[in-house]
Amino acid sequence: MEYSIRPIGHIEKDDTGIYLVIMSEFWDATTHVNLFSHLIVLWWIHERDTPEDRQTLVSNPPRKKGAEPSGAFSCRSPSRPNPVGHTIVKLIAVDPENSRLRVDHMDANHGSPIIDIKPYLPSSDRVDGAMVAPWFKDLEPRYTK
Amino acid sequence: MEYSIRPIGHIEKDDTGIYLVIMSEFWDATTHVNLFSHLIVLWWIHERDTPEDRQTLVSNPPRKKGAEPSGAFSCRSPSRPNPVGHTIVKLIAVDPENSRLRVDHMDANHGSPIIDIKPYLPSSDRVDGAMVAPWFKDLEPRYTK
Numbered sequence: 001m002e003y004s005i006r007p008i009g010h011i012e013k014d015d016t017g018i019y020l021v022i023m024s025e026f027w028d029a030t031t032h033v034n035l036f037s038h039l040i041v042l043w044w045i046h047e048r049d050t051p052e053d054r055q056t057l058v059s060n061p062p063r064k065k066g067a068e069p070s071g072a073f074s075c076r077s078p079s080r081p082n083p084v085g086h087t088i089v090k091l092i093a094v095d096p097e098n099s100r101l102r103v104d105h106m107d108a109n110h111g112s113p114i115i116d117i118k119p120y121l122p123s124s125d126r127v128d129g130a131m132v133a134p135w136f137k138d139l140e141p142r143y144t145k
Numbered sequence: 146m147e148y149s150i151r152p153i154g155h156i157e158k159d160d161t162g163i164y165l166v167i168m169s170e171f172w173d174a175t176t177h178v179n180l181f182s183h184l185i186v187l188w189w190i191h192e193r194d195t196p197e198d199r200q201t202l203v204s205n206p207p208r209k210k211g212a213e214p215s216g217a218f219s220c221r222s223p224s225r226p227n228p229v230g231h232t233i234v235k236l237i238a239v240d241p242e243n244s245r246l247r248v249d250h251m252d253a254n255h256g257s258p259i260i261d262i263k264p265y266l267p268s269s270d271r272v273d274g275a276m277v278a279p280w281f282k283d284l285e286p287r288y289t290k
Contacts, residue, residue: 001258003150003189008218008226022218026226029202031216037276039218042187042229044148057174071176073167073184073262081153081171082260084187084229088270113146115227117218122275123284125233130267130288131182139268143275 007113011043011106017092020101020114027099030117034094038120038143041106044113045083053079067135074133085112088120088143105142152258156188156251162237165246165259172244175262179239183265183288186251189258190228198224212280219278230257233265233288250287 008029009022020041022030033039048054056079061067072080089103101117153174154167165186167175178184193199201224206212217225234248246262 001152003152003191003194003258003260005148005150005227005229007146007148026202026218029216029218029226031203032213032219032278033216035276035278036219037274038272040231042227042231046148049148057171058176068177071174071178073171073174074177074181074264076263076266080261081174082150082187084150084261086185086187086263088272113148115148116225116229118221118231119219119277119281120272120275121221121277121281121284122272122289123281123286126271126273126275126286127183127233127265127267127288128271128290129182130265130271131180132264132266133177133180136264136266136268139266141268141271143272144267145273 005044005115007044007115009114011108011110011112011114013110017102018106020103020117022099024099030094030101033091033101036119037091039089039091040118040120040125041087041089041114042116043085043087043108044115045078045085046113048078048083053083054081061135064135084115150189150260152189152260154259156253156255156257156259158255162247163251165248165262167244169244175239175246178236178246181264182236184234184236185263185265186232186234186259187261188230188232188253189260190223190230191258193223193228198228199226206280209280229260
């Protein structure tokens with residue numbers, strides 16, 4: 001069994017900011033996006049879409065001191081069976097003229113394909129008191145006080 | 146451009162619970178998953194993998210009174226360009242003998258393919274004070290007080 005994913009846009013980073021550029025034929029899918037402060041961006045880690053990376057089931061979480069080798073489903077390694085990236089971003093501005101959304105940050109590289117965007121809903125997406133592996137405990141929180 | 150996704154498992158729901166059943170060849174990717182309390186599950190909304198659903202850019206958010214028709218990227222409609230479902234779950238138990246993870250809930254139907262699992266990291270995945278469209282404001286929170 002195999003499913004097909006098509007890009008709905010791509011990441012752009014330049015001196016003026018960071019953008020989710022939406023293909024014009026998908027722009028209508030952003031209707032009312034301005035009513036949300038944060039978005040879930042699913043993107044394709046195209047640099048890691050190789051047979052080797054997709055067969056890497058255990059790896060060292062990058063830049064985590066003391067981390068034990070972890071399964072792809074237990075860390076955020078870009079080497080995973082399906083190279084889907086997941087990043088939560090803050091929406092800064094909607095720019096219909098250039099069919100793009102300006103956001104505050106993006107760990108995907110310039111040019112990375114975007115495959116889906118979802119509004120962040122605290123009711124289902126926010127977790128209080130989540131437990132994580134020890135090597136993830138000292139990470140600087142991005143959107144919490 | 147087109148990318149290929151393969152299932153890494155599927156959802157099982159029976160009288161004993163709700164499970165993320167992992168294909169045995171991917172089980173090593175769960176190494177250390179027991180160190181996390183919550184997981185991000187990406188699954189394939191296979192019932193909506195039709196040309197019509199994938200071309201539905203604007204729809205009515207299901208079961209939301211007063212909701213205005215919204216773009217696929219501004220609601221969680223299962224009809225979207227790439228039918229990827231996103232659900233945060235609580236991990237209840239790791240069951241290596243049956244290569245499955247027991248979880249507390251799952252909005253995907255029994256039999257739905259799973260395409261990725263990621264550990265929930267509060268540092269990047271939790272947002273305090275997110276703004277949402279008015280029709281999403283009264284949703285019952287699942288994992289917050």
